[in-house]
Amino acid sequence: METKQNTCVFASVKQFITTENNGNLLIQCGLALFTIYILYKFFIGGRKNLPCRPVRDIGVSPASLGTGPKIDCVNPATGKSMGIVNALKPEEVKKCLAEAKIAQAEWATTSFDERRQVLQDFIDMFIANENEIVESSMKDTGKTRFEAMFGEILTSCEKLRYLIKHGEDALKPQTRRVPMLMGTKSGRLEYHPMGTIGIIIPWNYPVHSIISAAAAAIFAGNAALVKVSEWSTHSKILFEHLVRQVLSKRGHNPNLIQILPGMGETGEALVRSGVDKILFIGSPGTGKRVMKAASDNLTPVILELGGKDPMIIFDDVNLDWALAIAQRGCFINLGQNCISAERVFVHEKIYDKFCKAMADKINSLTQGPPEEGHFDFGSMTMPAQVDKVESLVQSAIKEGATLLAGGKRNPKYSKGNFFMPTVLSNVTEDMTIFNEEAFGPVCTIVKFSSEQDLIRMANGTVFGLGCSILTPDLKKAERVGSKISTGMLTINDYGASYLVQDLPFGGCKESGFGRFNGPEGLRGFSREVSVLTDRFPIITPVPRLIRYPIDPAAVGIIRQAILMIYSNGLTLKLKAGLNFAGKVMKNPKLLL
Ligand SMILES: *[C@@H]1O[C@H](CO)[C@@H](O)[C@H](O)[C@H]1NC(C)=O
Ligand SMILES: *[C@@H]1O[C@H](CO)[C@@H](O)[C@H](O)[C@H]1NC(C)=O
Numbered sequence: 001m002e003t004k005q006n007t008c009v010f011a012s013v014k015q016f017i018t019t020e021n022n023g024n025l026l027i028q029c030g031l032a033l034f035t036i037y038i039l040y041k042f043f044i045g046g047r048k049n050l051p052c053r054p055v056r057d058i059g060v061s062p063a064s065l066g067t068g069p070k071i072d073c074v075n076p077a078t079g080k081s082m083g084i085v086n087a088l089k090p091e092e093v094k095k096c097l098a099e100a101k102i103a104q105a106e107w108a109t110t111s112f113d114e115r116r117q118v119l120q121d122f123i124d125m126f127i128a129n130e131n132e133i134v135e136s137s138m139k140d141t142g143k144t145r146f147e148a149m150f151g152e153i154l155t156s157c158e159k160l161r162y163l164i165k166h167g168e169d170a171l172k173p174q175t176r177r178v179p180m181l182m183g184t185k186s187g188r189l190e191y192h193p194m195g196t197i198g199i200i201i202p203w204n205y206p207v208h209s210i211i212s213a214a215a216a217a218i219f220a221g222n223a224a225l226v227k228v229s230e231w232s233t234h235s236k237i238l239f240e241h242l243v244r245q246v247l248s249k250r251g252h253n254p255n256l257i258q259i260l261p262g263m264g265e266t267g268e269a270l271v272r273s274g275v276d277k278i279l280f281i282g283s284p285g286t287g288k289r290v291m292k293a294a295s296d297n298l299t300p301v302i303l304e305l306g307g308k309d310p311m312i313i314f315d316d317v318n319l320d321w322a323l324a325i326a327q328r329g330c331f332i333n334l335g336q337n338c339i340s341a342e343r344v345f346v347h348e349k350i351y352d353k354f355c356k357a358m359a360d361k362i363n364s365l366t367q368g369p370p371e372e373g374h375f376d377f378g379s380m381t382m383p384a385q386v387d388k389v390e391s392l393v394q395s396a397i398k399e400g401a402t403l404l405a406g407g408k409r410n411p412k413y414s415k416g417n418f419f420m421p422t423v424l425s426n427v428t429e430d431m432t433i434f435n436e437e438a439f440g441p442v443c444t445i446v447k448f449s450s451e452q453d454l455i456r457m458a459n460g461t462v463f464g465l466g467c468s469i470l471t472p473d474l475k476k477a478e479r480v481g482s483k484i485s486t487g488m489l490t491i492n493d494y495g496a497s498y499l500v501q502d503l504p505f506g507g508c509k510e511s512g513f514g515r516f517n518g519p520e521g522l523r524g525f526s527r528e529v530s531v532l533t534d535r536f537p538i539i540t541p542v543p544r545l546i547r548y549p550i551d552p553a554a555v556g557i558i559r560q561a562i563l564m565i566y567s568n569g570l571t572l573k574l575k576a577g578l579n580f581a582g583k584v585m586k587n588p589k590l591l592l
Contacts, residue, residue: 050113053251058244062096063088063225063258064237071261073234077142077369077379079415085233087262090269096225096258097273100196103253104223108193110252112168115219119160121246122211126153126160129242133207135371136239140206140232142379142417144370147333152207155498159212159517162501167219170519171526178532180565186535191526193221198275198299200267200290202282203229203381204336207239213279213516214243214257220525225275227260227267231382236261268293275299277525281338283437284462284510302514302524304338304506306437307465310458311341311494312448312480314471315349322470323357329468329494330443331362331421334380338511339466339488339495342438343427345458348449355425355445359404362421362443367410380417380440389419389440396433396444402426406441429457437463451480459484465507468494485509545590553587 068087075082088096126133134148143151176187197217201209206228214224228236236259244254260266264286271278271293280290281304294301311329313322329341346354365376380386386409393407406420419441427434427444434444448454458467458480467486469477474491481489487507488497497503504515515521534540545554560583563576584591 050111050117056248056251056254058241058248059254061240061244061258062092062099062255063260064240065095066092066261068092068262068266071230071233071263073140075139075142075416076231076381076383077138077371077416077418082139082234085237085261087230088260088266088269090265090272093225093260093262093266093269093273096255096260097196097275099255100223100225100258103256104193104196104221106253107218107223107256108221110221112171112219114250115221116164116167118246118250118252119164119215119219121250122215122243123157123160123164125242125246126157129238132238133235133242136235137205137207137232138370138378140235141203141336141381142370143333143381144375144378147378151205151333155205156208156211158499159208159501160215163215163219163522166502166519167216167522170522171220173531176530178535182532184535184538184540185532187530187532190529190531191220191523192529194525194527195276196223196225197277197279197525198270198273199224199226199279200270200282201226201228203232204333204338206232206235209281210236210239210259211243213281216516216521217525218256220522222276222525223255224257225260225270226257227262227270230261230263233261271299272296276527278302279514279516279524280304284512287512302506302516303512304514304516305465305510305512306439306463307338307340307507307511308342308435308437308461308463309339309466309468310343310345310484312345312454312458312467312469312471313347313350313354314469314473314476315347316472317350317470319350319353319357323354323361325468325470325492325494326358326443327361331377331441332495334377334419334421335441336381336385336439337495338439339498340439341468341494342442342444343434343458344443344445345448345454346445348447351425351445351447355404355423358443358445359423359425362405362423365421367412367418367420369413369416377421377441379413380419383417385439386417386419389422389438389442392433392436392438392440393422393424393442396424396427396431399431399433400426400428401431401433401444429460435461455480455483462510463507464509465511466490466495466497487511541592543591551587551590553583553590557583557587557590 066086066088068089071085073082130153137148137152171191173188173190176189178185178187199213210226214226217224240259243257247254271290278294278299278301280287284305287303287305291301326344367377368375370378397403401424404423404425406422410418410420421441423443425445427446464485466488467484468490469481470492471477477491485508490497502518504518504520506515560576560580564573564580567573
């Protein structure tokens with residue numbers, strides 16, 4: 001009866017489809033359904049798992065209640081004070097951590113969909129408040145509007161976009177292989193939140209450095225305590241407010257991300273507070289102290305320290321193109337950048353021409369207070385760094401370098417940290433400036449002739465952060481690049497890997513270890529859990545062989561099993577297999 005009915009239905013469906021008009025109708029219906037499906041996926045599909053949380057009170061950040069030493073927030077381009085922020089005392093840092101722990105316990109239960117929603121809100125926040133954020137960073141650091149737009153807004157949006165799009169992939173459990181002996185089991189690696197991540201950032205990107213590290217930390221399910229530098233503290237007031245607004249509006253605890261003002265003492269208190277991991281970005285000297293302090297609690301650390309990055313320019317390049325890249329490499333953010341091109345190696349054939357063109361260009365550019373007009377360069381941020389750059393340049397000249405541009409504080413501005421963009425040629429590997437990080441607007445140009453000398457010199461510092469090589473001969477670039485100890489190699493560009501967020505960022509040697517950005521960065525903020533479980537819904541029996549009391553025959557059986565599995569060569573394996581079978585047959589009960 002049923003079969004008959006089915007045949008009947010099939011026949012009528014077939015007839016329906018083959019009738020021409022109905023066929024068109026079917027295509028139209030199909031298209032309509034497909035459109036509805038796409039619209040559903042686009043507008044509703046991704047959001048279906050989101051619980052609606054009631055809006056929370058934005059409250060007051062525990063990190064803004066410091067009663068420690070006063071930090072005078074000075075605009076480094078004008079010398080004017082923007083106000084006082086109190087540093088956090090060590091016991092106040094502990095309070096921040098206690099609140100972060102409460103926030104994290106709740107946050108760890110959120111889905112990736114909810115975390116993506118918050119990150120998307122952060123992107124919207126950057127776009128809606130772009131002007132305020134840019135100006136805040138300009139006032140804090142003395143950088144130009146262009147640098148702030150590029151280094152604070154664009155990079156932050158790209159970081160967030162990357163996490164939204166690919167973050168979950170990096171944190172998905174990974175299946176791991178099991179050996180034949182454990183064939184009934186299955187293995188996987190899971191990434192769990194660690195708890196609270198302590199992050200210490202420098203002053204060169206006071207907004208981006210906060211969100212870059214904090215967004216990755218919270219996406220992996222953690223809370224973030226970010227200690228900002230006393231040399232660029234002012235941006236934290238605006239930025240912490242914006243971040244708390246996003247979190248509380250979505251019904252999350254706003255203490256999930258706290259921005260801690262303070263000096264070295266506050267940083268040390270954070271390292272010793274019992275956070276679950278430390279990310280330190282700063283100088284090798286402080287990095288060593290961080291690692292020592294972290295060892296008290298065995299807190300793991302990621303260290304992103306300085307660099308003395310080589311940029312290598314071969315004689316087969318287009319000179320104008322290479323100059324443009326080298327200029328950005330040396331003077332981006334006025335050289336206050338860990339991946340600045342601190343040593344430019346130029347082939348002897350084009351050396352003189354290159355040096356002259358570099359000097360002519362730099363001498364033609366403008367410098368001034370960014371809020372007073374459009375300039376190519378603003379001021380430096382930290383007064384002591386100006387002293388350091390000045391002394392490095394002076395010693396280079398004494399040691400025989402040729403000064404082609406700048407070389408001193410800008411005489412037009414008595415106030416503010418204006419050191420002029422500087423070009424030095426005839427720099428050699430024995431000079432102080434060749435070996436010590438300048439972290440300022442200095443382009444030092446070194447001549448090379450043979451590849452061998454070049455590799456020795458380029459590789460010849462204690463640092464190993466980045467390296468860039470300019471040449472149309474990609475084979476040559478790879479060959480030379482592979483011989484230089486570096487964390488990041490960029491061919492025919494400078495520092496561009498930072499905008500490719502899937503590539504981890506970090507160095508070797510005294511430039512530090514551990515990575516941020518990319519899947520490695522997210523996993524670095526995760527507790528890895530190796531899980532071994534049953535592959536099938538059958539509990540694997542424990543062979544009598546390994547049950548107590550141990551049977552004396554067990555030794556021989558295991559020995560033959562080892563030879564059978566691990567011997568090199570088929571005959572050896574076969575022989576061991578036969579022996580194994582013989583021994584098992586004598587004691588069959590031992591395998592069951
Ligand atoms: C290097 O130094 C020599 C000797 O002082 C000088 O003649 C030459 O112009 C310098 N080269 C460049 C590119 O500045
Ligand atoms: C580069 O420097 C590192 C250590 O600083 C050294 O181990 C390595 O051998 C050097 N590479 C070459 C090609 O000399």
